[in-house]
Amino acid sequence: MDLKQTKTYIIGNWKMNPASEADAEEMFDEVEDEVYKIDDEKVEVVICPPFVFLSNFDSDGKVKLGAQDIFWENSGAFTGEISADMLRRLGVRYAIIGHSERRQYLGETDEMVNLKIKAALAGKVRPILCIGETLEERQRGDTGEIIVNQVEKALTEIPEKDLIGNLVIAYEPIWAIGSGAVPSPDEVMSIGLLIKKILAKIYGNRVAAESVPILYGGSVNRDNAFDLVDKTGLSGLLIGGASLKPREFVEIVRRFAK
Numbered sequence: 295m296d297l298k299q300t301k302t303y304i305i306g307n308w309k310m311n312p313a314s315e316a317d318a319e320e321m322f323d324e325v326e327d328e329v330y331k332i333d334d335e336k337v338e339v340v341i342c343p344p345f346v347f348l349s350n351f352d353s354d355g356k357v358k359l360g361a362q363d364i365f366w367e368n369s370g371a372f373t374g375e376i377s378a379d380m381l382r383r384l385g386v387r388y389a390i391i392g393h394s395e396r397r398q399y400l401g402e403t404d405e406m407v408n409l410k411i412k413a414a415l416a417g418k419v420r421p422i423l424c425i426g427e428t429l430e431e432r433q434r435g436d437t438g439e440i441i442v443n444q445v446e447k448a449l450t451e452i453p454e455k456d457l458i459g460n461l462v463i464a465y466e467p468i469w470a471i472g473s474g475a476v477p478s479p480d481e482v483m484s485i486g487l488l489i490k491k492i493l494a495k496i497y498g499n500r501v502a503a504e505s506v507p508i509l510y511g512g513s514v515n516r517d518n519a520f521d522l523v524d525k526t527g528l529s530g531l532l533i534g535g536a537s538l539k540p541r542e543f544v545e546i547v548r549r550f551a552k
């Protein structure tokens with residue numbers, strides 16, 4: 295099964311950075327200026343800043359906006375939460391869901407991830423589902439099982455028609471996030487194919503498997519970015535640390551716009 299899609303997705307996850315509005319605007323502008331110069335038919339560039347900066351940026355520009363999380367209800371007594379409806383009204387097109395840092399520090403479970411994906415789809419915000427194994431799981435040889443389990447649980451009771459053209463999946467091995475360690479392109483490719491197989495099994499055909507972009511995330515930088523897509527057949531990258539350096543981030547974007 296071919297993994298490659300026509301568009302490459304380069305998504306920056308700023309996490310809880312930067313501290314100031316002024317710095318956020320400067321970073322965003324630097325990326326946007328460059329993205330206006332490239333062929334956006336080839337690359338979809340998405341920036342996921344902290345919630346508080348989302349309304350500072352132009353949501354109709356070439357750089358698409360993403361949130362780093364979403365809540366599963368649309369409104370009501372849910373202190374501290376942000377809904378798909380609120381995000382969409384701000385022009386936010388994407389939301390990262392189930393990032394390992396939220397699973398680890400905020401106790402986010404596969405069941406919550408499933409509810410959040412449903413809410414994002416219902417609210418017309420594209421979910422970027424994050425999955426990946428810990429170092430211990432990898433060393434025990436459990437990576438495949440973990441991936442199968444996370445994907446199946448995240449997509450429970452989600453009809454195929456809702457996913458097509460909406461869902462994005464990011465394979466982010468937890469041991470690779472922020473560590474400088476990166477799996478080989480062969481390993482990344484085999485996980486990409488596994489995810490496609492799981493989609494084909496869940497939906498009983500290849501439509502979802504062929505339409506859902508699969509990205510890689512974890513210690514992506516200007517030196518390894520191109521191979522992690524070119525040699526793996528994946529559809530793009532979810533970038534943390536290197537997305538905080540606009541010059542490096544746009545250098546990566548430019549490689550895929552040629």
Ligand code: PGA
Binds near residue numbers: 473511
């Ligand atoms: P990193 O983070 O690129 O800094 O490893 C990736 C992520 O957590 O999405």
